[in-house]
Structure formats: C-alpha cells, structure tokens
Amino acid sequence: SQKIEQNSEALNIQEGKTATLTCNYTNYSPAYLQWYRQDPGRGPVFLLLIRENEKEKRKERLKVTFDTTLKQSLFHITASQPADSATYLCALDGGSSGSARQLTFGSGTQLTVLP
C-alpha cells in the first residue's frame, strides 16, 4: 500500500545547529515533492518544491534533496532559530504511476529549536 513516513514525530535541536527532517515514501513515483510549514492553529504554508529530476533545491537557509532511488527527501534548515519551531510536512503527487490530481501529505515532524 502507499505510505509516506516522516521521521520521529518530534525533533529537538539546539539553536544554530542544522535540523534535518526526512520524508520516506513507498509505492509512489512522484513527479514533484513539496515541503510545508504548519504553525499551531494555522494552515500549512508552502516552502519549497522539487521535481523528480532535481537532486537538490535551496532557498535561503532551507535545502531540500530528492532521491528517487531511495524514495526519500531530506529537508535541512541551517543555522536554526527558535522561530523555526513548527511542524513540517512533506507532500507528494502521484506522478506517472498514480493520480497527479492531488497531493498526499505525510503526518509531519514537529521541530523545536531550543535557545
């Protein structure tokens, strides 16, 4: 069956360190993978998207990698700050093997950056 798994529900790191979040999927062949941030009581906010033929994408302190062989995406926040504390969600579409008509979301990783 199709599954999207994000690493441990909660991740605590020290301010200034790099946070690395993982998103693993099975039985998908996504054409695109996206990352969102969700704060308590708010809707998800789009951060980055990466195509299946891209290995890496960067935006300011954020970096996303996409390995279609491992079926994994890594999401890095460098020089993390307490303001980065939030839940981070990965989402992917069905690509060529499934429905490209919708995104499916992982269950999220709650990141806490400790001052």
Add this chain to the structure above:
Amino acid sequence: GEEVAQTPKHLVRGEGQKAKLYCAPIKGHSYVFWYQQVLKNEFKFLISFQNENVFDETGMPKERFSAKCLPNSPCSLEIQATKLEDSAVYFCASSQSPGGNQPQHFGDGTRLSIL
C-alpha cells in the same frame, strides 16, 4: 483576494445536526481543495474543484458529505447528520494546478466540534 479565507473559524454542532463550511479561494486560482485534519497532522484529501466542476472526489465520503463551488460565491463543504467522528479541522486550499508542480495555498481552517 490574496489569501484563502475560511469561515467560520470554529463551528460547534450537536450530533445529527448539519454543518456548513465556507472557503473563498485566491482570485485567479482555478483549483480548490478540501482536506480534513484529524489527530495531529494526518491530512485526508476530500475533494477538489476546477472552477465550479468537481475535479477529484476520490476522498469524499459517499454519504453525508457534499461540496460546491459556484461562480461568484465562496466554495462550501456541507456535512449532513454530523457524527462525533466528523470532529476535525477542515482546511481549504487553492492553486493554479491540481498536481505537485504548483504550491497549494491554505486557509487557516475551520475547527468543527461535534458534541
């Protein structure tokens, strides 16, 4: 507008009553999506629209749930004869595309509490 607007923010209904939720997408976005978030961060896709036409309803419960997007009106999601298990946060999102090649822009959700 520039943001997805969802109303009301919080809706309380007794079991068996009807609940109706509204969503105004970003102007110029052709696609509207409804998601149900129950228990932390598990997003469940319900239905999507391309303008006023149903685009993908594979996640929509067959009974009790209905949705519409009519011209010049907010989109709506209606639940008839609500059950306790319908308690969740319902998010609406809009986008220029149904798949993963464009970000989805989310509203802040309607928290539905069934008593």
